[in-house]
Amino acid sequence: MSKWTHRHLVDLHDLSREDIEMIFESANSFREVNTRDVKKVPTLRGKSVICLFFEPSTRTRVSFELAAKRLSADTINISGSSSSLTKGETILDTAKNLEAMNVDLLIVRHPVAGIPRVLADNCKAGIINGGDGMRAHPSQALLDMYTIQERFGKIDGLHVGIVGDILHSRVARSNIVGLLKMGAKVSVCGPATLMPPGIESYGVDVVESVDDLIKEVDVLMLLRLQKERQKQKYLASVNEYSTVWGVNEKRLEAAKKEILIMHPGPTNRGVELSGDVADGGHSVILNQVTNGIAIRMAILYLLSTVRDEGLVSTQ
Amino acid sequence: MDKDQIRRAVTRIAHEIIEANKGTDDLCLIGIRTRGVALAERINKSIEEIEGAALPMGILDITLYRDDLTRIDTNPVVRETSIDFDIHDKKIVLVDDVLYTGRTIRSALNAINDYGRPAKIQLAVLIDRGHRELPIKADYVGKNIPTAKNENVKVTMSETDDKEDQVTVKRGKTS
Numbered sequence: 498m499s500k501w502t503h504r505h506l507v508d509l510h511d512l513s514r515e516d517i518e519m520i521f522e523s524a525n526s527f528r529e530v531n532t533r534d535v536k537k538v539p540t541l542r543g544k545s546v547i548c549l550f551f552e553p554s555t556r557t558r559v560s561f562e563l564a565a566k567r568l569s570a571d572t573i574n575i576s577g578s579s580s581s582l583t584k585g586e587t588i589l590d591t592a593k594n595l596e597a598m599n600v601d602l603l604i605v606r607h608p609v610a611g612i613p614r615v616l617a618d619n620c621k622a623g624i625i626n627g628g629d630g631m632r633a634h635p636s637q638a639l640l641d642m643y644t645i646q647e648r649f650g651k652i653d654g655l656h657v658g659i660v661g662d663i664l665h666s667r668v669a670r671s672n673i674v675g676l677l678k679m680g681a682k683v684s685v686c687g688p689a690t691l692m693p694p695g696i697e698s699y700g701v702d703v704v705e706s707v708d709d710l711i712k713e714v715d716v717l718m719l720l721r722l723q724k725e726r727q728k729q730k731y732l733a734s735v736n737e738y739s740t741v742w743g744v745n746e747k748r749l750e751a752a753k754k755e756i757l758i759m760h761p762g763p764t765n766r767g768v769e770l771s772g773d774v775a776d777g778g779h780s781v782i783l784n785q786v787t788n789g790i791a792i793r794m795a796i797l798y799l800l801s802t803v804r805d806e807g808l809v810s811t812q
Numbered sequence: 813m814d815k816d817q818i819r820r821a822v823t824r825i826a827h828e829i830i831e832a833n834k835g836t837d838d839l840c841l842i843g844i845r846t847r848g849v850a851l852a853e854r855i856n857k858s859i860e861e862i863e864g865a866a867l868p869m870g871i872l873d874i875t876l877y878r879d880d881l882t883r884i885d886t887n888p889v890v891r892e893t894s895i896d897f898d899i900h901d902k903k904i905v906l907v908d909d910v911l912y913t914g915r916t917i918r919s920a921l922n923a924i925n926d927y928g929r930p931a932k933i934q935l936a937v938l939i940d941r942g943h944r945e946l947p948i949k950a951d952y953v954g955k956n957i958p959t960a961k962n963e964n965v966k967v968t969m970s971e972t973d974d975k976e977d978q979v980t981v982k983r984g985k986t987s
Contacts, residue, residue, distance in 0.1 A: 523889065523890045526891055527890070529893055530876070533927065534928070537926070539876070802881050
């Protein structure tokens with residue numbers, strides 16, 4: 498039987514296929530806990546978990562917090578604007594100070610890529626990457642893959658299409674890494690201005706048109722158009738984006754019958770996808786959210802029960 | 813203990829459960845993973861042969877309730893619990909293969925508590941090997957095997973181990 502050896506979760510690059518399967522297997526039992534009347538088990542009693550978020554978040558933060566609370570850990574939330582960082586303290590000092598209070602796990606979201614890695618390399622507390630810049634969002638990719646596995650019973654051999662703003666998307670990057678590791682074929686599709694140069698080097702295909710992609714794939718993952726980043730004129734207009742890249746019922750007519758529509762949220766209805774697709778029979782957007790708690794419970798459980806001996810570095 | 817002795821013990825436990833509870837009304841079985849589940853299935857089959865109807869059966873994984881999660885040397889894989897009936901006001905027979913310190917049963921009692929308030933919980937085990945560390949006692953016992961703490965009681969069952977049914981006591985590290 499494989500053994501969990503990671504103290505931190507920074508990037509899916511660090512995990513093996515067996516590690517990911519172990520997270521899924523643990524998540525199965527936590528999913529059952531979430532359907533009980535008493536949604537709480539005593540497993541992480543006495544552990545302290547801090548969410549340190551320097552970017553806005555509803556889903557990820559609430560999901561991690563609920564996951565920790567349902568495992569009976571104590572949780573504290575710190576947002577960037579209310580912390581001592583506004584007084585000039587570095588994030589590493591902040592983390593070290595929290596660690597000095599014997600905190601067991603730190604969940605970090607930061608606009609700068611690489612911050613969670615720096616913390617992981619310098620802290621004794623377990624570091625979970627809750628999203629860093631455009632780089633990685635491992636827990637989101639894990640819950641996305643878990644949702645695919647739940648529906649198809651496998652990931653190996655499936656074809657997954659990712660559509661939209663690939664350039665700014667840490668969700669896309671982590672999903673690409675994870676899905677390829679699990680044996681899926683991944684194609685990406687989106688406006689040329691939002692397609693990172695050299696993306697093929699990840700091992701993905703670039704497809705020019707959404708209509709061509711829809712016909713081929715088992716899973717269609719739509720990314721949020723990050724409107725806050727559109728001041729830099731990546732697009733002619735949001736309307737044009739939705740006409741060329743948005744998915745609606747009409748476009749879906751060409752798709753396979755059992756296609757899954759996924760979105761990491763928050764959705765811009767009428768931009769990446771129409772309301773009827775978001776609420777339609779192919780959409781598993783809310784299943785993703787439900788599974789998110791089980792996956793994060795599995796991550797918290799595995800990271801906090803890891804043993805000192807036999808540890809491997811996060812690299 | 814060989815295959816036939818195990819079979820007879822299971823049949824006797826089934827009879828005792830029915831007799832002690834004056835029938836099978838409100839009775840249900842919950843097996844503790846892994847071998848407790850196989851054992852509970854066998855007891856249930858025996859009860860079905862005697863009374864004509866099987867009991868509702870659940871599966872319990874106690875990993876999340878262990879008191880030694882941070883002490884044992886590998887982190888155990890959590891597996892699914894499935895109790896898909898309402899346990900409120902039911903008479904539950906908890907089933908496990910070996911009763912030793914009683915800590916597994918303590919975890920199981922806590923877990924069941926999170927699913928509701930049963931009228932009664934009883935305990936059936938194939939082997940009672942002694943050395944209790946908690947005030948816990950089995951209601952139905954296949955066989956009492958006095959052991960030393962440095963001995964290891966190994967139960968193999970055809971469902972879980974791909975080997976013929978057997979109970980052996982070996983010297984060595986305690987499990």
